[in-house]
Amino acid sequence: MNANHPTVTIDVILDRHSAKEVLTAILHSILFHRLFGTVKPQTFEVFDVTMPGVSDPEMEQLVTEKVDIFWKGIESGANKRGQMIVTFSEKKAKKSWFQVYVGEEEVPWEQWIVNAEMRQPKSEDQQEFNANLASTLLKALNVMLTHTSSERGRTAVPLITNATGISPFPIKIAVKVGGVELG
Numbered sequence: 200m201n202a203n204h205p206t207v208t209i210d211v212i213l214d215r216h217s218a219k220e221v222l223t224a225i226l227h228s229i230l231f232h233r234l235f236g237t238v239k240p241q242t243f244e245v246f247d248v249t250m251p252g253v254s255d256p257e258m259e260q261l262v263t264e265k266v267d268i269f270w271k272g273i274e275s276g277a278n279k280r281g282q283m284i285v286t287f288s289e290k291k292a293k294k295s296w297f298q299v300y301v302g303e304e305e306v307p308w309e310q311w312i313v314n315a316e317m318r319q320p321k322s323e324d325q326q327e328f329n330a331n332l333a334s335t336l337l338k339a340l341n342v343m344l345t346h347t348s349s350e351r352g353r354t355a356v357p358l359i360t361n362a363t364g365i366s367p368f369p370i371k372i373a374v375k376v377g378g379v380e381l382g
Contacts, residue, residue: 205355206310207346209339213317214328218273219266220245221332222283222315225339226262226372227252229285229311232347234258235356236365246333250340255365265372268382269315278377279317286310286371289357305369309355 213221224243231238231251241254253259269281288305320328346352361367374381 204307204309205346205351206312207342208312208314209342210314211316211335211339212332213315214319214325214332215317217245217329217332218315218317219270221336222266222269222313223262224250224252224336225313226266226283226285227258228340228343229313230258230262230370232343233287233309234366235359236362236367238365245336246329248333248336248340250336253365258365261370261372265374265382268374269376272374272376272381273317276377281315281374281376283313283315284310284373284375285313286373288369288371290369308357308368309352 209225211221211225220243224245227241227243228250230253231240234253239254241252243250243252265283269283273279273281286307287309288307290303291306293302293304318328357368359367
C-alpha cells in the first residue's frame with residue numbers, strides 16, 4: 200500500500216453491552232464525513248453523545264456486516280483486541296511496462312483505523328467506564344472533524360470524476376482480530 204496517504208487512528212475501549220452500538224456509530228460517522236454523494240443523514244445516540252450517520256441501505260448493511268464479523272471474532276477467540284480499517288480508494292488506470300493500459304487498480308487515498316479493545320468493567324465501575332467511553336467518542340468526533348476539515352484532509356481527496364451514487368470512490372472495511380483479517 201502507498202504510505203503517502205493519510206491514516207487516522209481512533210482508539211476505543213469497549214464493553215460487551217455497548218460494543219456493537221459504539222462501533223456502528225464510529226463507522227457511520229467516518230462514512231458521514233467522507234461520502235461525497237447525496238447523503239441522507241441520521242444520528243446515533245451513544246452515552247449522550249450524538250454521532251452523525253448515513254441513512255443508506257447499502258452502507259448500513261456494510262457496517263452491520265463488518266461489526267457482526269468483528270463481534271463474532273472477538274467472542275470466539277481469546278484475543279480481545281481488534282481493528283476495523285476503513286479504506287477509501289480511487290480507481291486509476293493500471294499500465295504495463297510500455298505504458299499500455301491493462302485495466303484499473305484501486306489506489307488508497309485515506310485510511311481510518313479503529314483500534315478496539317474489549318474489557319468487562321466491574322459493576323461498581325460501570326458508570327465511570329461509560330463516562331470514559333463517552334469522552335472517547337467525543338474525542339473521536341473531534342478527530343474526524345479536525346482531519347476532514349484540515350488542509351491535509353481536504354487535499355487527500357482526489358478529483359471526483361464520477362458523481363453517481365453515494366460515493367464516487369471504492370470503500371473497503373477490513374476487520375482484524377488478533378492480527379488476522381476476518382470476513
